[in-house]
Amino acid sequence: MGHGSLALALAYAKLLTCQQPSEQDACGECSSCRKNKTFTHPDVHFSFPFPSSSGDTASDLLGPWREQLSETLYFNYEDWMRHLGSENKQGNIPIKECRSIIKSLSLKPFESARKILILWMPEFLGQEGNVLLKMIEEPPAGTIFLLVAEKTERILNTILSRTQTMRIPPLLISDVATALEQKGIEASAAARAAQLCQGDYRHALQLIDQVQSPYFESWKGFLGNAYTRKMDQVAAWADEAGSLGREGLKAYMQYGLALLRAALLHEYVDQRPEWSPQEGDFLDKFLKLNVDIDAMDRMVGQVESAIYEIERNGNAKMILTTLGYGISKNIRN
Ligand SMILES: [Zn+2]
Known part of the structure; x- marks a missing residue:
């Protein structure tokens, strides 16, 4: 929407x-x-x-x-x-x-x-x-x-089958940034949220609150543990993130999704002006792991379905545990 x-x-x-x-x-x-x-x-x-x-x-x-x-x-x-x-x-x-x-x-x-x-x-x-x-x-x-x-x-x-389908493409990054600025949002925050929002204006509005992401360290830790298969740590992550509360957890998951998508896209596009230096370093290191593109795609899909289930009031810890195992499996093939 x-x-x-x-x-x-x-x-x-x-x-x-x-x-x-x-x-x-x-x-x-x-x-x-x-x-x-x-x-x-x-x-x-x-x-x-x-x-x-x-x-x-x-x-x-x-x-x-x-x-x-x-x-x-x-x-x-x-x-x-x-x-x-x-x-x-x-x-x-x-x-x-x-x-x-x-x-x-x-x-x-x-x-x-x-x-x-x-x-x-x-x-x-x-x-x-x-x-x-x-x-x-x-x-x-x-x-x-x-x-x-x-x-x-x-x-x-x-x-x-009785309708004619028209796909509405994502909004342009520049249009989202302009719209956010017109709402009085400061230019650099607007630019960053626009960059991360996947052409989704509603999502951009949510991202404004977290452009200085409090979630980065947590996702970085989780992905590291998933890669080294420290499954007890992955389970601890699922427990901790699972107790964030529904709204907080949704924002948390959206951030992780944006991070994984950035890693996925970076294969093709060497352009990442809106990430912080720490996030940039992390993405560089992540790319050096050479996770194959299909596995990246699957991980993005897994986070998306986790978000879908969370939005429908699924059991958060169970959803995150499943996600943790799914990501560990794909991140290292
Ligand atoms: Zn008229």
């Missing part, structure tokens, strides 16, 4: 409903544009996951949804659930919501020639989502579905 896919879908909906668009963009001034600005255009519908305790359909949650959109368009599922005060609940797009989508899209548009549905996180459509298939395949006249997903591989195949 940090690449701006939702922002893009909203901009597209705005353009499609604008009464006097220019060649490049919506006018920003007509009554449609003004309604889109507050996310209240009657022909731009929203659907998204929510916990069953919060309501029956997405329209019960339009208030908090608009608040969230006004705050930032670069938020993810966890941010949204936190916004609802439901971080420990499971979000869903239930059958009632699917029926409500069908109902609202079956009506004629109110003000525009088109009706648009922005369905955020279609990954959360379970088998009940199949009731939407017919409509997605043959939408009523003037109806446009914009599915905004994070991981297409988690979308029901029946749905995915």
